[in-house]
Amino acid sequence: MRDPVLQVEDLSVSFTSGGVTTDVVRDLSMRLDGGRTLAVVGESGSGKTITGRAIMRLLPRGASARGRIVAAGREMLSADERELRRARGSDVAMVFQDSMSALSPYLDIGAHIAQAVRLHDPSVTRRAARARAVEMLDRVGIPEPADAVRRFPHEFSGGMRQRAVIAMALVNRPALLIADEPTTALDVTVQAQILALLRELQQEYGMAMLLISHDFGVVASAADDVLVLYAGRQAEYGSLRDIFEQPAHPYTTGLRAATPRLDARLDSGGKRTRLRAIPGAPTSLRDAGPGCAFAPRCGLADQVGERCVVEVPLPTVRPTNEDGGLHLAACHLDRLPALQEVAR
Amino acid sequence: MSEPILEMTNVSKRYRTAGGFGRRRKGFLAVDGVSLRIGRGEALGLVGESGSGKSTLARMAxxxxxxxSGTVRTDGQDVACLSRRGLRRLRRNVAMVFQDPLASLNPRQTVRQTLANVFHAHGEATSTAELVALLESVGLDADYLGRYPHEASGGQLQRVAVARALALKPDLIIADEPTSALDVSVRAQILNLLADLQRDQGISFLHVSHDLAVIRLYSDRVAVMQRGRIVETGPSDEIFRSPQHSCTRALVEATPEAELPA
Incomplete structure (x- = not known):
C-alpha cells in the first residue's frame, strides 16, 4: 500500500497561559492519500483551524502539539526550523480565508510568487522566477497574466486575490494543500469558480487537499472524505457518502438539518419549513465537561442516560457503504434512531 | 388593499468618490432607479452579490x-419630508438588525442598559418586568440583563439585538445579513426566531442576504439585485423553481447544496 501524503496520529494541541495548560484539540487521527480531499468540518471552538496550523507547525505562541504528524514523508512535530522551512511551501502549502492578510501590500503579485519559487530553489534566476509567476497566474485563470504580475494586491478583487494566493501556494507543486475556509469571504459564484479551480489543479498535480470548512454545501461539492470535529475531538469520520447517507453521530445529523437548503419544500399547509436548530451554542474542549462535549445539546443523550455526561465516547467503527472505507463515530449510541427523520 | 409598509419609487443613490486633481468627480451609483414595495406582514428577501447595492437600498428604507433621487414612503410617510422628530418616530416603527452583533452593541453597556436606552431615547419609561418579557420573547432568560456583550456568545448577542429591535413594537424590521456571522447550528435558531416573529406578531421584514438558501427558507417574496438594479422579483417559490434572469440563475446554480453529488 502506498504511503499516505498525510498521516496524523493522536494529535493533541494545548495552550499554556499563566502557567495553566489546557487542551484545545485532543486525540485526532486522520490519513489522506494523494489526489484525495479530506474535509474538516466544525464550528467555533471545534479546533479545525488549529489542526490545520498544527500540520504546518504554524501554531501561535504558547501552543504546543503532541502526537505524530507525517506530511509528505516528513515528521512535522520533530522537524527543526530548517527542515520546516524546507517543507513549508514545497511539500505542504496553506491557503487562508483572508487573502489580503496572506499578501504584502508593498509587493506586487509577481514578487510574491517569484519569492516562493526562489525560496524553494535558490538557483532559479530572478527573471526565470518571474516567468514562472506569469505562467502560474495564467494557470489559475487570471486574465492577462503578464500584466497582472505587476499589480498590487489591493488592485485585485477578492476572487482574483484568492486565485493569486493559490498560485503562490501551488507554484512549487506541494504534495499537500491545506485550505482553511478558502471561499468563505467570497460571493457564491466566485466560490464555485475557486472550488472548481482547486479541484482541477488537484487532479493535475495529484495533490492531497485538507479542506477546512463550516459549510456542508462546500463539503458536499468538494470532499471525498469528511472529518466532523466538535469541541476539539473527532465526532465522526467517514466517506462523503457514509457521512450523508448513514451518519452515526447526532451532531453530524444536527448540523445538516440546521443547514438551510435551496430546495426547501413547502409542507402541505403551505407554511414554510422550519429549520431543525441545535439548541445552545458550540463549546470548546476547555469548557467541555467530563462526558461527551455534545451531550448538553444532544436530543438523544437522555436515551443513553448518565453515561453521556460522565464518559467521553471513543471513536468506534460503524457500518460503511464504501469498499474498505473507514467509518468512525464517537457516540455512546450504537445506532441513531430514525435516521432519515433526524436528517430531514 | 391596505397601504404597503414600505414603498420605494425610482430610488437612486450616488456616492461621491474622491476626485483627483483635474479629474471629474463622477461618483459611484450604488442604487440605480429601484422601485420596491413590501406589504404589511410580508417578508421580502433581497439577494445579490457584494457590491450590488442591497445594503444601501435597505438603509434607505x-x-x-x-x-x-426618488421617493421612499415608509408607513405612508415620505421619508425625505420628515423632520428630525418625524424621523425619530419613523425609527420606532422601523427597526434594524445588523450582521455583527458584537459591533452593533455597546461593549460598555449591560444588556439592561442597551434595552432600556431604546425606551429612553423615545421618551418612554420601562420596567424590569417589561425588559424580562422582551428577553423571553427572543428566548433568553432574565440572567442576561446584567451581562455585558463580551459575556455572551454570538447567537445570544444576536438575540439581544433582535430584542432591541422588537422593543418598540415595530411594523418593519430590516435585517442586514443577520445570521452571516453565526455558527451553522446557531444560525438556524435565529432564522427560526425571525420567522416566528413574522408569523406570530405580523411584523414585516426586509431581509438582506447573500445566501440564497437562507432567503429561500425565509421570504415570501424575493428581489434579486445586480449592479444597483433589481433584475428579478417575484414569489420566493417561483424565483427558485424557475429563475428567469441570468444573474438569478447564476446565483442559484452556484449555491452549493448539502447533498451528495449526483
Missing amino acids: NGLVVPT
Missing part, C-alpha cells in the same frame, strides 16, 4: 441613507 429607514432614512439611514438619504437617496439621491
